[in-house]
Amino acid sequence: MALAQRTAAEGRSGTPPRGFSGRRARRPGALGVQAGLIVDVETTGLDPFRDEIVELGLLLFALNARTGEALLIIDRYDGLREPTRSISSGAMAVHGLGPADLRGKALDAARVRRLVEAADFLVAHNAPFDYGFLTRLYPEAGLKPWHCSMRQINWRRYGFQSRRLENLAAGHGLSAAGAHRAGPDCELVFHLLQQRAPDGFPYLREMRGHRPLFRVGTA
Numbered sequence: 001m002a003l004a005q006r007t008a009a010e011g012r013s014g015t016p017p018r019g020f021s022g023r024r025a026r027r028p029g030a031l032g033v034q035a036g037l038i039v040d041v042e043t044t045g046l047d048p049f050r051d052e053i054v055e056l057g058l059l060l061f062a063l064n065a066r067t068g069e070a071l072l073i074i075d076r077y078d079g080l081r082e083p084t085r086s087i088s089s090g091a092m093a094v095h096g097l098g099p100a101d102l103r104g105k106a107l108d109a110a111r112v113r114r115l116v117e118a119a120d121f122l123v124a125h126n127a128p129f130d131y132g133f134l135t136r137l138y139p140e141a142g143l144k145p146w147h148c149s150m151r152q153i154n155w156r157r158y159g160f161q162s163r164r165l166e167n168l169a170a171g172h173g174l175s176a177a178g179a180h181r182a183g184p185d186c187e188l189v190f191h192l193l194q195q196r197a198p199d200g201f202p203y204l205r206e207m208r209g210h211r212p213l214f215r216v217g218t219a
Contacts (some may be wrong), residue, residue, distance in 0.1 A: 012081050035074065036064040036204075037119035039141075040185040041133045042095040045088040048110050050133030052083040054097050056107055056116050056134070057182030068205025077115060078183030089122060090109055095180045121145040127164045127213050144211035149189055152210040153203050168192055178183035 002118060028106055038059040045051035058077040063070050078166040113141040116122070116138060124130035127148035135142040150163045169188050172195045178184030193204040 029052065032065045032119040033062055033071065035060060035062055035118055035142075037061075037115055037122045038186045038189050039122055039124045039134055040182040041130050042097060042182050043091060043133055044085055045091050046129075048129075048136055050085070050174050051133075052085060052087075053081055053107075053137060054083055054087065054091075054102055054132050055080050055095065055182040056112065057184075057186040058112065059186040060115050060118055061068075061190060063163075063204065066209075068193075068202040068208060070190070070202070070204070071191070076110055076120070076183065076186070077108070077114060078186075079107040079112075081107050081189070109138075113140065113147070116141050116144065117143060121147055121208075121212065123147045123148045123189065123207070124147055125185070127151070131214055142214065146214040147207050147211050149193055149203070149207055151213070153209040154206070155199075158197065165189065165192070177198045190198070 005037060011201050033051075038057075039112070040057040041053050042055035043051050043053055056077070056079050057102060058075075060074040060076070061070050062072045062074055080097070080102055082105050087098065117140070122131075122141065122144050124146070125148070127146050127150075130145055131142070151163075155168065160171055162168070165185060165188060166179045168178075169176040174188060175190055177190060179188065194202050194209065197203055197206060
Protein backbone atom coordinates (compact mmCIF):
# COMPACT_ATOMS: atom_id res chain seq x y z
CA MET A 1 0.00 0.00 0.00
CA ALA A 2 1.39 3.40 -0.94
CA LEU A 3 2.68 5.28 2.06
CA ALA A 4 1.22 8.47 0.63
CA GLN A 5 -2.21 7.09 1.53
CA ARG A 6 -1.36 6.91 5.21
CA THR A 7 -1.90 9.81 7.57
CA ALA A 8 1.02 11.99 8.59
CA ALA A 9 0.97 10.51 12.09
CA GLU A 10 1.35 6.89 10.99
CA GLY A 11 4.50 4.83 10.68
CA ARG A 12 5.42 1.21 11.34
CA SER A 13 8.12 0.93 13.97
CA GLY A 14 10.39 -1.95 14.81
CA THR A 15 12.43 -2.76 17.88
CA PRO A 16 15.88 -1.18 17.54
CA PRO A 17 18.76 -3.68 17.62
CA ARG A 18 21.27 -3.85 20.43
CA GLY A 19 23.87 -1.10 20.08
CA PHE A 20 21.40 1.48 18.68
CA SER A 21 20.57 4.19 21.20
CA GLY A 22 17.62 5.85 19.44
CA ARG A 23 19.52 9.15 19.40
CA ARG A 24 22.38 10.18 17.19
CA ALA A 25 25.46 8.09 17.91
CA ARG A 26 28.70 9.86 17.12
CA ARG A 27 30.43 6.52 16.53
CA PRO A 28 29.10 3.00 15.88
CA GLY A 29 27.88 1.07 18.91
CA ALA A 30 29.32 -2.20 20.13
CA LEU A 31 27.91 -4.04 17.13
CA GLY A 32 28.76 -1.31 14.62
CA VAL A 33 25.11 -0.23 14.46
CA GLN A 34 24.18 3.19 13.05
CA ALA A 35 20.99 4.85 11.89
CA GLY A 36 20.38 6.29 8.44
CA LEU A 37 17.49 8.52 7.41
CA ILE A 38 16.24 8.39 3.82
CA VAL A 39 14.66 11.67 2.69
CA ASP A 40 12.41 12.49 -0.23
CA VAL A 41 10.58 15.74 -0.95
CA GLU A 42 7.91 16.69 -3.46
CA THR A 43 7.74 20.40 -4.14
CA THR A 44 6.02 23.30 -5.88
CA GLY A 45 8.97 23.63 -8.28
CA LEU A 46 12.71 23.28 -8.65
CA ASP A 47 14.09 26.36 -6.86
CA PRO A 48 14.73 25.75 -3.12
CA PHE A 49 14.90 29.50 -2.49
CA ARG A 50 11.48 30.23 -4.00
CA ASP A 51 9.59 26.95 -4.09
CA GLU A 52 8.31 24.91 -1.17
CA ILE A 53 7.84 21.35 0.05
CA VAL A 54 4.37 19.91 -0.44
CA GLU A 55 5.19 16.36 0.70
CA LEU A 56 7.96 14.99 2.89
CA GLY A 57 8.88 11.34 3.26
CA LEU A 58 11.35 10.00 5.84
CA LEU A 59 12.47 6.43 6.53
CA LEU A 60 14.72 5.73 9.52
CA PHE A 61 16.62 2.45 9.47
CA ALA A 62 19.36 0.71 11.40
CA LEU A 63 22.37 -0.71 9.59
CA ASN A 64 25.60 -2.52 10.16
CA ALA A 65 28.02 0.34 9.51
CA ARG A 66 30.80 -2.03 8.44
CA THR A 67 28.93 -4.13 5.86
CA GLY A 68 26.12 -1.79 4.79
CA GLU A 69 23.51 -4.42 5.69
CA ALA A 70 20.16 -2.98 6.76
CA LEU A 71 19.06 -4.50 10.07
CA LEU A 72 15.65 -2.94 10.59
CA ILE A 73 13.28 -0.20 9.50
CA ILE A 74 12.81 1.76 12.71
CA ASP A 75 10.20 4.30 11.67
CA ARG A 76 8.52 5.99 8.71
CA TYR A 77 6.92 9.37 8.21
CA ASP A 78 5.00 10.74 5.25
CA GLY A 79 3.34 14.15 5.55
CA LEU A 80 1.64 16.68 3.30
CA ARG A 81 2.02 20.45 3.53
CA GLU A 82 -0.06 23.27 2.11
CA PRO A 83 2.36 25.72 0.43
CA THR A 84 2.10 29.49 0.43
CA ARG A 85 2.76 29.68 -3.32
CA SER A 86 1.19 27.99 -6.32
CA ILE A 87 2.40 24.64 -7.61
CA SER A 88 4.00 24.78 -11.04
CA SER A 89 2.33 22.76 -13.78
CA GLY A 90 5.55 20.81 -14.27
CA ALA A 91 5.75 19.82 -10.59
CA MET A 92 2.08 18.90 -10.48
CA ALA A 93 2.54 16.68 -13.52
CA VAL A 94 5.30 14.79 -11.66
CA HIS A 95 3.74 14.19 -8.24
CA GLY A 96 0.04 14.74 -8.98
CA LEU A 97 -0.61 16.81 -5.85
CA GLY A 98 -2.90 19.80 -6.25
CA PRO A 99 -4.41 22.46 -3.98
CA ALA A 100 -7.33 20.24 -2.98
CA ASP A 101 -4.96 17.51 -1.77
CA LEU A 102 -2.95 19.93 0.36
CA ARG A 103 -5.53 22.31 1.78
CA GLY A 104 -5.10 22.58 5.55
CA LYS A 105 -2.20 20.12 5.67
CA ALA A 106 0.93 20.70 7.77
CA LEU A 107 4.02 18.66 8.56
CA ASP A 108 4.49 17.21 12.03
CA ALA A 109 7.54 19.32 12.88
CA ALA A 110 8.24 17.61 16.20
CA ARG A 111 8.27 14.20 14.60
CA VAL A 112 10.45 15.34 11.71
CA ARG A 113 12.96 16.78 14.16
CA ARG A 114 12.99 13.58 16.24
CA LEU A 115 13.77 11.49 13.18
CA VAL A 116 16.54 13.84 12.04
CA GLU A 117 18.01 13.82 15.55
CA ALA A 118 17.99 10.00 15.64
CA ALA A 119 20.00 9.68 12.41
CA ASP A 120 23.77 9.46 12.04
CA PHE A 121 23.49 10.45 8.38
CA LEU A 122 20.86 11.36 5.78
CA VAL A 123 20.40 9.87 2.31
CA ALA A 124 18.49 11.07 -0.74
CA HIS A 125 18.40 10.20 -4.42
CA ASN A 126 19.78 13.44 -5.89
CA ALA A 127 20.65 14.75 -2.45
CA PRO A 128 21.44 18.38 -3.42
CA PHE A 129 17.78 18.85 -4.37
CA ASP A 130 16.32 17.40 -1.15
CA TYR A 131 19.00 19.06 0.99
CA GLY A 132 18.13 22.51 -0.30
CA PHE A 133 14.45 22.16 0.52
CA LEU A 134 14.66 20.26 3.81
CA THR A 135 17.32 22.46 5.42
CA ARG A 136 15.31 25.57 4.59
CA LEU A 137 12.44 24.27 6.77
CA TYR A 138 14.59 22.36 9.28
CA PRO A 139 18.10 23.85 9.49
CA GLU A 140 19.19 21.14 11.92
CA ALA A 141 19.11 18.67 9.03
CA GLY A 142 22.10 20.57 7.64
CA LEU A 143 24.12 19.59 10.70
CA LYS A 144 24.14 15.94 9.63
CA PRO A 145 26.27 14.31 6.93
CA TRP A 146 24.35 13.73 3.68
CA HIS A 147 24.92 10.98 1.13
CA CYS A 148 23.46 10.59 -2.36
CA SER A 149 22.27 7.27 -3.79
CA MET A 150 22.31 8.75 -7.29
CA ARG A 151 25.78 10.32 -7.34
CA GLN A 152 27.80 8.16 -4.93
CA ILE A 153 27.24 4.77 -6.55
CA ASN A 154 28.92 4.08 -9.89
CA TRP A 155 25.78 2.94 -11.69
CA ARG A 156 27.41 3.08 -15.14
CA ARG A 157 30.07 0.62 -14.02
CA TYR A 158 27.26 -1.79 -13.20
CA GLY A 159 25.67 -1.38 -16.64
CA PHE A 160 22.99 1.23 -15.88
CA GLN A 161 22.92 4.14 -18.31
CA SER A 162 20.26 6.06 -16.38
CA ARG A 163 20.50 7.06 -12.72
CA ARG A 164 16.79 7.86 -12.45
CA LEU A 165 15.30 6.07 -9.47
CA GLU A 166 12.48 4.37 -11.37
CA ASN A 167 14.92 3.11 -14.04
CA LEU A 168 17.33 1.72 -11.45
CA ALA A 169 14.41 0.08 -9.67
CA ALA A 170 13.24 -1.59 -12.89
CA GLY A 171 16.79 -2.80 -13.58
CA HIS A 172 16.81 -4.54 -10.21
CA GLY A 173 13.32 -6.00 -10.48
CA LEU A 174 11.86 -3.60 -7.93
CA SER A 175 8.37 -2.18 -8.30
CA ALA A 176 8.27 1.59 -8.81
CA ALA A 177 4.54 1.83 -8.12
CA GLY A 178 3.88 5.17 -6.45
CA ALA A 179 7.07 6.74 -7.85
CA HIS A 180 7.32 10.51 -7.39
CA ARG A 181 5.45 10.40 -4.11
CA ALA A 182 7.64 10.93 -1.08
CA GLY A 183 6.85 7.87 1.03
CA PRO A 184 7.04 5.27 -1.74
CA ASP A 185 10.25 6.85 -3.07
CA CYS A 186 11.88 6.49 0.37
CA GLU A 187 10.90 2.81 0.39
CA LEU A 188 12.30 2.38 -3.10
CA VAL A 189 15.65 3.96 -2.18
CA PHE A 190 15.86 1.72 0.88
CA HIS A 191 15.32 -1.47 -1.13
CA LEU A 192 17.62 -0.31 -3.94
CA LEU A 193 20.47 0.33 -1.51
CA GLN A 194 20.13 -3.22 -0.20
CA GLN A 195 20.65 -4.77 -3.64
CA ARG A 196 24.06 -6.39 -4.11
CA ALA A 197 26.89 -4.96 -6.16
CA PRO A 198 29.21 -7.43 -7.94
CA ASP A 199 31.52 -7.45 -4.88
CA GLY A 200 28.70 -9.06 -2.89
CA PHE A 201 28.07 -6.09 -0.62
CA PRO A 202 24.97 -3.87 -0.64
CA TYR A 203 25.18 -0.67 -2.68
CA LEU A 204 24.77 1.19 0.61
CA ARG A 205 28.31 0.22 1.54
CA GLU A 206 29.75 1.80 -1.63
CA MET A 207 27.76 4.99 -1.09
CA ARG A 208 28.91 5.28 2.51
CA GLY A 209 32.52 4.80 1.40
CA HIS A 210 32.44 8.29 -0.15
CA ARG A 211 32.86 11.52 1.75
CA PRO A 212 29.46 13.07 2.46
CA LEU A 213 28.25 15.60 -0.12
CA PHE A 214 27.23 17.86 2.74
CA ARG A 215 29.09 17.62 6.00
CA VAL A 216 28.47 18.59 9.60
CA GLY A 217 28.75 22.33 10.06
CA THR A 218 28.25 23.32 6.41
CA ALA A 219 24.61 24.39 6.81
